[in-house]
Each structure stands twice: as structure tokens, then as C-alpha cells.
Amino acid sequence: xxxxxxxxxxxxxxDEVDTDMLAPTQYLMLAPSEYxxxxxxxxxxxxxxxxxxxxxxxxxxxxxxxxxxxHAAKALKELGIRVVVAKSVSPLMxxxxxxxxxxxxxxxxxxxxxxxxxxxxxxxxxxNNITKKFTSDIPQLPDFMINILESGGLFELxxxxxxxxxxxxxxxxxxxxxxxxxxxxxxxxxxxxxxxxERLERGExxxxxxxxxxxxxASIKRPDAVKKVYELKKRSDSMPLTMIVPRENFQDYAExxxxxxxxxxxxxxxxxxxxxxxxxxxVPDYVTSGLKTVSLADGENAFMKKIMEKIxxxxxxxxxxxMPPPSTLNGALKQIGAELTxxxxxxxxLYRIGHTVIDLSTDPPKLIRAGPYHTKKLIQxxxxxxxxxxxxxxxxVKGHSIIDLSPEVDIKATTKGD
Numbered sequence: 161x162x163x164x165x166x167x168x169x170x171x172x173x174x175d176e177v178d179t180d181m182l183a184p185t186q187y188l189m190l191a192p193s194e195y196x197x198x199x200x201x202x203x204x205x206x207x208x209x210x211x212x213x214x215x216x217x218x219x220x221x222x223x224x225x226x227x228x229x230x231h232a233a234k235a236l237k238e239l240g241i242r243v244v245v246a247k248s249v250s251p252l253m254x255x256x257x258x259x260x261x262x263x264x265x266x267x268x269x270x271x272x273x274x275x276x277x278x279x280x281x282x283x284x285x286x287x288n289n290i291t292k293k294f295t296s297d298i299p300q301l302p303d304f305m306i307n308i309l310e311s312g313g314l315f316e317l318x319x320x321x322x323x324x325x326x327x328x329x330x331x332x333x334x335x336x337x338x339x340x341x342x343x344x345x346x347x348x349x350x351x352x353x354x355x356x357x358e359r360l361e362r363g364e365x366x367x368x369x370x371x372x373x374x375x376x377x378a379s380i381k382r383p384d385a386v387k388k389v390y391e392l393k394k395r396s397d398s399m400p401l402t403m404i405v406p407r408e409n410f411q412d413y414a415e416x417x418x419x420x421x422x423x424x425x426x427x428x429x430x431x432x433x434x435x436x437x438x439x440x441x442x443v444p445d446y447v448t449s450g451l452k453t454v455s456l457a458d459g460e461n462a463f464m465k466k467i468m469e470k471i472x473x474x475x476x477x478x479x480x481x482x483m484p485p486p487s488t489l490n491g492a493l494k495q496i497g498a499e500l501t502x503x504x505x506x507x508x509x510l511y512r513i514g515h516t517v518i519d520l521s522t523d524p525p526k527l528i529r530a531g532p533y534h535t536k537k538l539i540q541x542x543x544x545x546x547x548x549x550x551x552x553x554x555x556x557v558k559g560h561s562i563i564d565l566s567p568e569v570d571i572k573a574t575t576k577g578d
Contacts, residue, residue: 165263165282165309166242168214171207172276173200175220179253182224182232185510189350189462195231196238213240216282218274220246224253229507233257237313243282245270245298258305261313265298338505343367343497345489348463348506357471359502365389367478367492368467369506370404371460372431372515372532373485374492377404377467377475383446386474392496395481400448401474402433402455402515404464410456415439420520427541431511432533433457435519447474453521463506477514487512518545 181203187195200207217223217236223246224232233256236244244257244264254264263282270287274280278291284306288295301309311317338345346352348369360366363385366377376392378385380403390397403413407425410416414436416424428434438454448454458468467473477485478492486492489505516531516538524544527535539545 163283166214166216167281170218170274170278173219176222179226179232183235192234192238196235199235211239214242217244218271221248224250228252230256233260247271259314261309343500343503345503348504353466364502366502368504369461372511373509374478375475376478377473380472380474393481398449401476402457404468404473404475407458414454430533431515433515433517437521
């Protein structure tokens with residue numbers, strides 16, 4: 161039995177340290193050894209550099225609240241944290257820490273009497289503050305948890321035993337890349353960006369993460385792939401797709417009025433698709449349904465940002481037309497997986513409802529669909545804004561914020577004279 165659980169210094173943390181502080185979302189596409197160096201950088205800039213193997217986190221209330229992803233717990237393990245003591249811990253965080261081999265103890269008093277930098281030793285059932293020369297009892301762990309800790313985590317335990325049932329097979333036989341029916345699924349790691357791009361260039365359709373919902377993406381240079389997007393969604397080709405491109409490249413695809421240009425990189429940033437007059441013939445008609453306008457979005461997903469920097473793609477939500485858009489890959493596969501060959505799993509999407517859609521090609525501008533981008537802010541930017549039927553014009557007149565959960569909206573927009 162591993163008698164000593166940890167021996168090192170105390171890292172004293174305040175109440176409500178959440179998972180975004182422990183594992184900032186903008187770094188999650190990196191490997192654990194890399195994103196862990198950014199752990200707690202918004203709270204303690206030196207944490208990732210100075211923490212050592214055997215150190216102990218001592219925190220206040222609600223430690224680890226937020227996302228259910230294990231990245232936050234994994235960052236602590238990568239850095240060498242061996243024990244967490246807090247007044248209270250999020251149940252999901254507690255589970256993730258134990259599963260990775262880090263014991264968690266909830267105690268109202270210990271965080272009050274420990275200071276940052278104290279030297280401590282934690283053993284089964286005992287917490288010894290060497291600096292302050294006191295010892296305190298901590299809860300005994302059940303045998304199954306001790307087995308997990310001794311193995312270094314639940315996965316390690318399963319690898320050694322081949323699983324927890326007679327039907328299990330060793331974890332080492334399970335690869336990072338999965339296959340579900342005809343669909344090959346890659347994790348949203350940077351090392352797979354070029355692989356995904358190569359398959360997009362060959363004409364495959366990608367089902368992958370976006371900031372709002374999971375989406376279907378295709379190279380605009382592959383009309384066969386764009387056609388496949390419409391077929392997968394069972395969507396009319398009279399409804400244009402959205403160009404997914406870096407915001408700094410919007411000007412290559414659309415005529416941007418000076419008024420819009422002034423706010424494009426400031427107030428107008430976020431989960432929003434912007435319809436503008438199409439510029440030249442760079443965007444094929446089969447993407448815009450032959451219209452003289454183009455819908456543009458860049459999104460906030462780190463993996464898809466890497467993709468759009470290297471290949472011109474268009475996209476739409478990964479659902480059957482009329483069905484709710486999915487916020488997870490599993491939800492997307494349930495709707496369209498039977499004919500899909502390429503997917504990337506990036507975990508749950510950030511907003512879980514479709515982009516706000518605004519048409520800035522018209523005068524006055526039109527709100528085509530309300531969504532996660534605040535409608536009040538749009539009204540401040542464009543006071544003359546009017547609403548389409550899907551934009552709930554009555555609420556626009558009242559100046560209320562709107563959340564429209566309708567899954568499908570025709571983002572078709574025309575300029576005068578079309």
C-alpha cells in the first residue's frame with residue numbers, strides 16, 4: 161500500500177477556482193503536457209512553472225466547478241499535484257481527480273490553518289503540516305479508491321487488469337482514432353489538422369466542433385462535397401451555406417461597408433454569422449445558392465481555426481433540416497452518421513445553439529436569427545435594425561434580448577436589384 165500520498169509545498173487557492181482557470185479553453189487542443197503549463201495562469205502566473213511533483217493544492221469552496229471535461233484534473237496531474245484538500249469540491253471534479261489518481265479530501269478547517277508555501281506530508285488518514293507543526297486526521301479511503309491511487313489512476317488500473325469485467329480488453333488496444341460504422345473519428349488535437357485537411361481536399365465532408373453546435377464542413381473547391389453536405393442534411397440547395405474563414409480574410413470574400421469594418425474586429429466579434437455583398441467570384445455559386453451575398457463566420461473553436469487557416473471551407477449545422485442542432489459529436493452521428501466518413505470529436509460545443517445571423521447587405525440591416533450574440537448589443541450598433549419573421553420583430557421594437565432556439569432558418573438574403 162502506498163502510505164505517503166504526497167509530500168511537498170502547499171499551493172493555497174481561493175474559493176470558486178473553476179475549470180477554465182485550471183485548463184484555459186484556448187489551449188485545450190494542445191497535448192496535456194503543453195496545456196498544463198497554462199494551468200491557473202489567470203490567477204497565479206507562476207503556478208505552471210514552479211509547482212513540483214508531490215505538491216498539494218489547498219483551496220476554498222467550490223473547487224473545480226464548471227466543465228465536466230477531465231482537462232482541469234489532468235493539468236494538475238501533469239504538473240505533479242498529488243493531493244487536493246478543499247472546503248468543498250465539485251462532484252465532477254472530484255470524480256475526475258480520483259480517476260486520474262489524485263485523492264481529494266473535503267475539510268472545512270484545514271484550508272483555514274494552512275498558508276501558501278507550507279511544507280506538508282499527507283498519508284493514508286493523516287495530514288501533517290510540517291511548517292506549522294500540527295497533524296490532523298483526514299477521512300480513510302475505501303479499498304477500491306486505494307487500488308485506483310496505487311495504480312496511478314483508473315485507466316492505469318484497467319490497463320493492468322484488462323478492465324473491470326471478464327468481457328473487457330486492455331486499454332492499450334484502444335487507439336486514439338475511433339471508428340463508428342463508416343465514420344473515422346479523430347480527437348481534436350493539433351497533430352491531426354493536416355490529416356483532416358487532406359481528407360477534405362479529397363472531397364470528404366467533415367463533421368466537427370464549432371463554437372455554437374457541431375457542423376458539417378466541406379472544401380469550397382469540391383462541388384461534390386458541397387452537394388454531399390446538402391444531401392446529409394436533407395436540405396434544399398436554395399438555402400446557402402456559410403463560409404467559415406478567418407475574420408481577417410472576410411474582405412477577400414465580401415464587400416465590407418466602412419461602418420461594419422469599424423466594429424468587425426471589436427464589438428461584432430463572437431458567435432455571429434454576417435451576411436454581406438459577395439465580392440467577385442471567389443465564392444462559388446453552389447455555396448451561396450447563386451445569390452449576390454455571402455454569409456461569413458469564423459467561430460471560436462481552436463481546432464477549426466487551424467483548419468480554416470489552411471483551407472477554404474463552407475459549413476452548416478450537423479443536423480437533419482428541421483431537427484435540433486447537436487452540441488456533441490454523438491448527437492450529430494445519431495442524425496447523420498450512417499453516411500458520414502470523417503469526424504472530429506472536440507467535446508461539447510460552447511453555446512449549444514446556432515449562431516446569431518445578421519444581414520448587413522441591406523439597408524436597414526436585418527436580424528435573420530437571434531442567438532447567443534446579444535440582440536441588445538446589435539441594436540446599439542445598428543439602431544435601425546429590423547427583424548425577419550425568425551428574428552421576432554416585436555421584441556426588437558421593445559429592445560429585449562432574444563434567444564431563438566429554432567434549429568433551421570433560411571439565411572437567404574438579396575441585395576437590391578437581385
